[in-house]
Amino acid sequence: DAKTTQPPSMDCAEGRAANLPCNHSTISGNEYVYWYRQIHSQGPQYIIHGLKNNETNEMASLIITEDRKSSTLILPHATLRDTAVYYCIVRVANRDDKIIFGKGTRLHILP
Amino acid sequence: NAGVMQNPRHLVRRRGQEARLRCSPMKGHSHVYWYRQLPEEGLKFMVYLQKENIIDESGMPKERFSAEFPKEGPSILRIQQVVRGDSAAYFCASSPGTGAGNSPLHFGNGTRLTVT
Numbered sequence: 414d415a416k417t418t419q420p421p422s423m424d425c426a427e428g429r430a431a432n433l434p435c436n437h438s439t440i441s442g443n444e445y446v447y448w449y450r451q452i453h454s455q456g457p458q459y460i461i462h463g464l465k466n467n468e469t470n471e472m473a474s475l476i477i478t479e480d481r482k483s484s485t486l487i488l489p490h491a492t493l494r495d496t497a498v499y500y501c502i503v504r505v506a507n508r509d510d511k512i513i514f515g516k517g518t519r520l521h522i523l524p
Numbered sequence: 525n526a527g528v529m530q531n532p533r534h535l536v537r538r539r540g541q542e543a544r545l546r547c548s549p550m551k552g553h554s555h556v557y558w559y560r561q562l563p564e565e566g567l568k569f570m571v572y573l574q575k576e577n578i579i580d581e582s583g584m585p586k587e588r589f590s591a592e593f594p595k596e597g598p599s600i601l602r603i604q605q606v607v608r609g610d611s612a613a614y615f616c617a618s619s620p621g622t623g624a625g626n627s628p629l630h631f632g633n634g635t636r637l638t639v640t
Binding site (some may be wrong): 431436445447451455456457458459463506509510512513514515516517 | 550567619622632
């Protein structure tokens with residue numbers, strides 16, 4: 414699987430949009446971009462995934478650049494409960510392979 | 525819908541004992557994945573199973589660790605003769621396995637193993 418690069422940590426004020434960047438410059442055409450988060454002491458939580466189009470669900474929006482070399486996860490109105498480690502992952506599209514977690518971005522939501 | 529259920533949530537074993545961790549996947553899911561997270565470290569893949577088959581065990585230690593996912597019942601991760609270094613959180617995930625790679629893995633809340 415292609416590697417991803419994320420900043421180790423970020424701060425965001427409560428109520429503001431949190432924009433988490435991810436570089437995946439070696440992504441292949443058949444690889445999806447997935448985002449998960451892990452809140453302290455809990456299991457990883459699936460957030461969203463996409464292939465080439467932007468995606469939105471009740472939790473977040475995923476913006477993928479046209480060349481697919483980077484993406485941004487947007488939490489539109491961050492709350493204290495969004496404090497977590499966020500993982501950007503690429504995964505091959507044609508099989509149900511494992512996902513490999515990197516170090517992620519530790520997001521601190523500031524009151 | 526019930527999520528991925530793992531039990532026990534906490535398990536304490538003395539060195540040399542066996543630990544058995546159970547994972548019931550979400551309803552309709554036939555693929556199970558086990559991960560380990562050592563204290564203050566990242567999530568490491570261990571093994572990927574489908575019903576009655578091990579698909580990928582590239583992350584599994586060669587000795588003392590085994591996993592199964594029988595036709596009936598939960599998936600079991602078994603650690604024999606536990607040592608202090610086995611103390612960690614063990615997470616299980618499941619997916620329906622569509623073959624398209626676009627089915628997210630859904631994780632349980634883990635079993636925290638402490639070896640004394």
